[in-house]
Amino acid sequence: MKIGDWADDPERLHQHSSGGVITVARLVELGVPARTCYRRCLPGRPWRRLLPGVVLLTAGEPSYRQSVDAALLYAGPGAVVTGAAACRRQGLRAVPAGPLEVHLLVPHEHKIGSSGFVVVERTTRMPTAVFEDGVPVAPLVRAVLDLCRRLKSPTVVSALLAEAVQSGGAKPATLLEELEGGSNRGTAIPRAALRHVAAGARSVAEIDAMKVWRLSGLPEPSWNRQLRTENGEYIGTPDGYFGKVRLAWEIDSYDFHFGKQQYAATLARNGRYTAAGIAVLQTLPNRLRTEPKQVAVELAAAYRAAEARARRAA
Numbered sequence: 001m002k003i004g005d006w007a008d009d010p011e012r013l014h015q016h017s018s019g020g021v022i023t024v025a026r027l028v029e030l031g032v033p034a035r036t037c038y039r040r041c042l043p044g045r046p047w048r049r050l051l052p053g054v055v056l057l058t059a060g061e062p063s064y065r066q067s068v069d070a071a072l073l074y075a076g077p078g079a080v081v082t083g084a085a086a087c088r089r090q091g092l093r094a095v096p097a098g099p100l101e102v103h104l105l106v107p108h109e110h111k112i113g114s115s116g117f118v119v120v121e122r123t124t125r126m127p128t129a130v131f132e133d134g135v136p137v138a139p140l141v142r143a144v145l146d147l148c149r150r151l152k153s154p155t156v157v158s159a160l161l162a163e164a165v166q167s168g169g170a171k172p173a174t175l176l177e178e179l180e181g182g183s184n185r186g187t188a189i190p191r192a193a194l195r196h197v198a199a200g201a202r203s204v205a206e207i208d209a210m211k212v213w214r215l216s217g218l219p220e221p222s223w224n225r226q227l228r229t230e231n232g233e234y235i236g237t238p239d240g241y242f243g244k245v246r247l248a249w250e251i252d253s254y255d256f257h258f259g260k261q262q263y264a265a266t267l268a269r270n271g272r273y274t275a276a277g278i279a280v281l282q283t284l285p286n287r288l289r290t291e292p293k294q295v296a297v298e299l300a301a302a303y304r305a306a307e308a309r310a311r312r313a314a
Contacts, residue, residue: 006032013057018069020057021050051116064100068135071102071118080105080129080136083119083150086143087160089132092168094159095147103146105138121146125182140168141178148193149186158193159204165197172198205251206239208288213240215296218303221249227278235272238280245306248273248280249299251288277313279306 006013006027014020016030024037041049048056050070056062062070064085072079083103087095103119106112107126114120129136137143144164148157164170176194179187196207206223213221221240227248228234238248252266273280281302287295 006030017057018073019063019066021062021066021069021073022055022057023073024053024055027055051118065135067100067117068102071104072136074115074118075104075106075112075120076110078107078110078126080127080138082121082127082138082143082146084147086132086137087140087147089135089137090140090143090168092140092144092160092163094156094163096151096153096156103150105146140164141170141174144168144170145175145178145182145190148190149183151189154189154193155204157189158196158207161190161193161197162203162207166203205285205288208285208292209239209249209251209283212288212292212295212299215292216300216303218242218300219244221247227276229276235276235278236269242303242306245303245310246278247303247306248278249302250280250282251285252282279309 013022013027013030013032016022016026024034027037028034037047037055038049039045040047041055046057046059048059048062050056050062050067051074054070054074056066056070068081068085072081081089081102082105083101084095084098085102100117101119102117103121105121105123105126108122108124110122112120112122127138127142130139131137138146141164144160148160151157151160161175164175165172172194176191176198179190179194193207196210210223219242221242223240224237225241225243226234226237227241236248236250239251240249241247242249250269270280279302281299283295283298
């Protein structure tokens, strides 16, 4: 594009942009003077400055994808998206909402710092990027741990790690290996959450259940063990199962039982437990947090009752 041509056909600039996001350096190459670029980003003008040296070719608010593209253009070649943006792109739903922030990993020798909504982390441990819709993102294990290191809520961290394992296919051992290989900064909370996930917890409620079990003084149950009859027929998969006394512990929420089908499924499950001679204790997940000691007492009482029944049947 020759100097001045862009003014006659400004739409051609979009062809050289990433969804309307472009660097000032590239605009200069296309014949737009640098001072014109910045002047067109002033209030009331047709463009918008997103980051140092990066503009949006409209004056409106950028989309989330445009913000990610702007961050990558700002950081330059080799940058990889990690943290919340990478987790969302790889399907995690437990990513907490918050102000716009794009966390990037760049090679340690790159002399660039954070700016605006972009958090730049220089690292000697650059991951091999995977591409999601054209965006280079860190693999899920690295992305979720980079996010967890920056979070202060054990509940949120537990939810993220449990979802990464349950839905994302990440293995607890791989997560722990990645955690050990990086910086120790911010690892205390994810390290504690990983212990519960490695023990078999699939959700925050189950992690809370493990904490309550420790208060009960009971032997450790099998977590998420699939139970079947001698003929191989499915009975259930309780959150915790005390095999010695045949007691199933289920963490059942109101949300799950709101519909008729879910309620019917729970009744059918409990019927299978009864038919198999298995006692069941049902606990609401919110009580694990609001009344942990009381729930621990109830769990111990249910265990003793199941134990007494087992002795009578012997």
